[in-house]
Amino acid sequence: MKKKAVSIKTIATNLNISVTTVSFVLNGKANEKHISKLLTQKVLDYAKEVNYKPNQIAQSLRTGKSKLLVFMVEDISNSFFSKLARIIEDIAYEKGYKVIFCSNENDDEKSNDLITLFKFRQVDGFIIVPSPGIKSSIQELIDDNIPVVLLDRYFTGLECNSVVIDNNEAAFNATSHLIQNGFKNIGFITTDSDQTQMQDRLLGYEKAINDCNLNKFILKIPYNGTGNGICKSSIKNFIDKYKKLDAVFFATNYLTQSGLEVFKENASHLIHDLGIITFDDNEFFKIYNPTITAVSQPLTEISNELMKLLLQLLKNKEVKNEKVKNISLQAELKIRESSVSKEIFKVQF
Known part of the structure; x- marks a missing residue:
């Protein structure tokens, strides 16, 4: 038979005090209501002894807070x-x-x-x-x-x-890092999205490329295609089309994972030949061979x-x-x- 839950009323009856006093103590209002420390401790000790658990639904209705x-x-x-x-x-x-x-x-x-x-x-x-x-x-x-x-x-x-x-600055710094290390044909693989974070990452890449008078190579993959074969085939076609690419900057970590799979399955040498940066770090990128440079969010x-x-x-x-x-x-x-x-x-x- 299921044991009946202990209520505030039960505690009040057993301690011979008012329900209101018990309620104030259990809701942390003892000092505010000038309830003595001795009585407060007595209520708290007894509540612990009988394993009192507050009724969350009733408490929510009473306080207006869930x-x-x-x-x-x-x-x-x-x-x-x-x-x-x-x-x-x-x-x-x-x-x-x-x-x-x-x-x-x-x-x-x-x-x-x-x-x-x-x-x-x-x-x-x-x-x-x-x-x-x-x-x-x-x-x-x-x-x-x-x-x-x-x-x-x-x-x-x-x-x-x-x-x-600051997605714009983060993408700008990552692209500039590749340029400073001698990469001149840098692809940017992103999602086809108007959302602010993705637009800012694209703008950061474009600014770094434009500042150095380099050519832009951009692949936008529909969001609903990022979790299936469309993503990998799009990346493969992009790499095949622009064979002069010497680096790739992936705008999300899941795009990076798809890209690395494409390289491994179709041209494993690209993993070592291309410069690679991912947006958003992952434990996986720290142990990959080679380890993958990442824009890490705090x-x-x-x-x-x-x-x-x-x-x-x-x-x-x-x-x-x-x-x-x-x-x-x-x-x-x-x-x-x-x-x-x-x-x-x-x-x-």
Whole structure:
């Protein structure tokens, strides 16, 4: 037979004190309500002894707070997002919140379905990597006074808190690094997207190429083709078409993985002959042969800034009246074997 859960009323009856007093103690308001330390400790000790667990649903109805946050990303299995999720989970837990993780697959319909579901469940706040067409849905969250912070990308003209990195500068620095190491025909492989982070990476590449009067070689792969054979065949055709390429800069880590597979399957010498840089680091790139140079985003700093913004919004009753903050952080170029001058590489290795 299932054991009946201990209630606040039970604790109050057994200790011969009021339900209100027990409630104040268990909700951390003993000092505020001038309840003695002796009585406070007595209630806490007894609650621990009988293994009291608060009724989360009742507590949510009473306080208007679910203590749940949503972390919605493009693909939670992607190493960049999963690492962020782990850090954010720890920060949230220390502040008394639990986190629900989900993937929107960069699909507007799925994004809107998830937002509607979690609004109905009355979660306290959102961190969202938005798909392209949900600007109005984000505005609705703000209008409904629900805390929301955007990650990785933003919507021009939308007054919403966000944390991004300076993708333009990061891509410019990575491309300039290749040029400085003697590479002159540098391909840029990206997704065919109008989203801010991808556009900024493309602009950074183009600026570095234009500054040195070099030729641009750009491949844009449809997002819905990045997870299947279309991606690999597109990369193969691109490499076959521009045989004079001496370096390739991949705009995402999953494109890099597809590209390395293409090289290995069709022309394994290219792995060593081409200069290679990836956007977003991965443990895999540190042990690959050669090790792969990567634009590394500051995961801990991003997570801290996201939670700082969200927790501040959660404290305020009027989210719409809070001053919007758009935080741009700097990425780090982790230089490894794949981007050094091939002449130097041959001498050293």
